[in-house]
Amino acid sequence: MMRRDVLAAVMSTIVLLAGCAGTVHAPYPPIRADSSPQALTRGAAIFHASCEACHRGGDRDTASGAPLRELPSYMGRFHSANLTSDPVGGIGAAKDEELARAIRYAVSREGRLMVMPSYGMGDADLAAVLGFLRSEDPLFRADPKPAPACEFSFVGGIGFRFVTGNTPAERPASGIPVPPKGPTLEYGRYMAHEVYDCASCHTDGFSPDKTKGDEAFSGGMAFVDPEGRKVYSSNLTFDATGLANWTLADFTRALRDGLAPDGSALRSPMPRFRALDEAEARALYDYLRTLAPRKNAVDGARPRLTATSARAAWVNPDTGAGEQTAETQLDTAAEAAVAEALPPAATPPPAATPTATPAVGSTPTPSSTLASGQVSPVVRKPRPVLTPAKVDAAKLFVQYGCSSCHAPGARYHDRLAHAAHRPDLELVKWVRNPEKYLPGTPMPTYAELIDERTALALVRWVKAGGPSTLATPR
Incomplete structure (x- = not known):
């Protein structure tokens, strides 16, 4: 009897884990790549900030995929996709709507839910990202080697299935607008949630709904840095344990240049938002200031500033x-x-008149005319x-x-x-x-x-x- 119960439990677990790898239903957004110059600039900014860190390994020059070491090892082994233009190993043969579904719903071309964020960015921004993926940027130079398959561990598979319900995010396939760019709370919220996805990384847990709760942006999400050390995301609310004493300049420099106010480098896997301009920085900063402050002194996060903290000597x-x-x-x-490449100037040449004709095939020496009519070489300062x-x-x-x-x-x-x-x-x-x-x-x-x-x-x-x-x- 006990043996039968154990067998039944094992079979149930196998079915449960199979659900993790089972296909899911998600629509194909009718979005087409926008390759206009303006769109390519926008798409590049989003890709460099939100995608490249995962899809380009530190030893690679192309977005050909990389091991996702930031995820806890107990969940399994994961590898990001090859996004190069190769039709077999990369996305060269993928349709725009397949790529759009992967970005908007985190659903693979095979119809499986992936261990990656899903982005609710507006249609125009999504089209811009597709345009950049289709561009001739060196990042997407064809690489025929396919990325290794992702493999859940026993515990990771159960956890992923339980937390996500094996259900993609609920959002429309099309018709999502992009707010007008400017230093507004609306645009700041859009960037924090839908484009840069600050909310997911800076909120603890794996639930798709976690960013809607009271603990959103208070930090504590566990990651693994490149050296295998566990790190936790910082508290982004304006509590004393978070950003309470950060200025807009502190905040902008950290996001754009990767440097905290004390001059230390931000911890991996925090990306760099290189294309962040003043309007976007102000919008994000002001939006975060509207959130309810949450006390969460995240272990290892730095620096926690006081009103009198010294900044680096910039x-x-x-x-x-x-x-x-x-x-x-x-x-x-x-x-x-x-x-050695300059004409010699140590010994003046023989006296000559300003109208002297140089010999055929010779190279005139740069000169200036003296009051006596003699020509003196120009002395070039080192x-x-x-x-x-x-x-x-x-x-x-x-x-x-x-x-x-x-x-x-x-x-x-x-x-x-x-x-x-x-x-x-x-x-x-x-x-x-x-x-x-x-x-x-x-x-x-x-x-x-x-x-x-x-x-x-x-x-x-x-x-x-x-x-x-x-x-x-x-």
């Missing part, structure tokens, strides 16, 4: 006359190379040499959060090897403004915090193997 280098900028030569070797700042590069590397990604054993430590043979000038620019080279990079934008001389000190310390002397992050 640096905005003066690039006026005489200032050494990233356009100057960075070392004496480069300066020497420039000098460009200023940018010298590294006298700083403790190892300390700054840790302070600015670089070690969490690049110390030995960290997820991107091996990528530092690519820097060894790159010019200092290129690396200084990358350190300060990585988003100009890779719009979806999770690396913070340090231009306001790190001037060029400090960046040069960090670059040379990295190229000399400095990060290898650091301890493995825990």
